[in-house]
Amino acid sequence: MDVTGGFEELFEDAPCGFLVAASDGTLRRVNHTFCELTGHRAEDLVGRARVQDLLVVGDRIYYETHFAPLLALQSTVREIAVDFRRAAGGRLPALLNAVTKGDAVWICVFAATDRRGYERELLRARQRAEQSEKEAHELARVLQASFVPPAMPDIDGVDLAGVYRPAGRGEEVGGDFYDVYETAGGWAVVLGDVEGKGVQAAVVTSLARYTLRAASARDSAPSALLSALNEAVIDRGAERFLTAVYAHLAITPGGGCRLTLALGGHPPPVLLTSSGLSRIGSPGTLLGVLPVPQLCDVTVDVHPGEAVVLYTDGVIEGQRDRELFGERRMEEALLAARGEDAAGIAAALLDEVAAFQSGMLSDDVAVVVLKAGAPA
DSSP states (O other), X not given: OOHHHHHHHHHHTOSSEEEEEETTSBEEEEOHXXXXXXXXXXXXXXXXXXXXXXXXXXXHHHIIIIIHHHHHHHSEEEEEEEEEEOTTSSEEEEEEEEEEETTEEEEEEEEOOOHHHHHHHHHHHHHHHHHHHHHHHHHHHHHHHTTSOSSOXXXXXXXXXXXXEOSTTSOSOOOEEEEEEEEXXXXXXXXXXXXXXXXXXXXXXXXXXXXXXXXXXXXXXHHHHHHHHHHHHHHHTOOOOEEEEEEEEEEOTTSOEEEEEEEEBOOOOEEEETTEEEEOSOOOOOBTTOSSOOOOOEEEEEOTTOEEEEEOTTTTTOEETTEEOHHHHHHHHHHHHTTSOHHHHHHHHHHHHHHHTTTOOSSOEEEEEEEEOOOO
16 A cells, blocks of 8 residues: 555545645645635645735734744644635635644644634634734833833933834834943943844844843943843844944033943934034944954043934934935934933934824834033
8 A cells, every 4th residue: 555645645635625834834735625625726825825825814913913823832723713815806714723743834724614603703713813913012012111211310410311112003013222220330321223023123122131231230341241242142043133332421520421332233323512413433343243243432521511312223214205314304403402401302303203204103213312411
């Protein structure tokens, strides 16, 4: 008896559809029965489509927010009601059973014959999907809020402010973050931007904040701290790079402060003075890419009345149609607001970026402003 041939015949002509997919849903095999049920051709699906791509919109959301996470958690799911899109239009009501085997997901597709029962289950499934989506959005909001301090610390002689606004409607976790905390001999002011969005970006963002806080207890040189962060990201194998600026702030006698900062692939901060503005810092390499990044410490004195503005690239790369907000508009906004306090400068810049994009940001924006004054 040809066992291999018998298995292939059973797979292709089974009384239910069979899908074999990678963990991300990319189809590796589909059987003849599924193609007959849906009208799709195997050669159009294998390696070209994902399971969720074949579902109607509501069920695609349910698949990504419930089905896939549940399967990853317990390796099997049963009797999930969905609608597949037929190749010629229309829907195929179906029930799915799935199991994970190694790096593959095996899915049985049973055509739903009891339409009334299925429709009731579909309604419940869609309600669960909507609830899952609402919960995911709330989770994104709460998680993103943890990436910025709830309030800036009070530092004698320095006015501090920070603002953050997510891209779009804020439905997805972004990678922008900032932090301000006390260190030996002064304060740390950190701002960064992790590539991409979603869970993986959030993981690297959390790693960055806590790595820098922990490393600052051992070292005070900004370049050394960014090097420690670079090593942590590479060691974790996160496959995400980030940019960051780390500044060590020390109050100077008689007023003003001294900043020592390093840039890891990040846009240089802007120094606002009574005579204009200038960039500060020396360009450095992205973090999480090279084993030994090129980083340089630069020290600058900030006199009373002067301000330093740190920002993520969502400011200058804010997009309206094909036009970018750009550095010129940023400079004009900062010069117009330099007489304001730190909060006023940060708010003015964010408002200009948002207005340029009609209130719907194309990328996350984070801004931190420190303005030097005389000590109390």
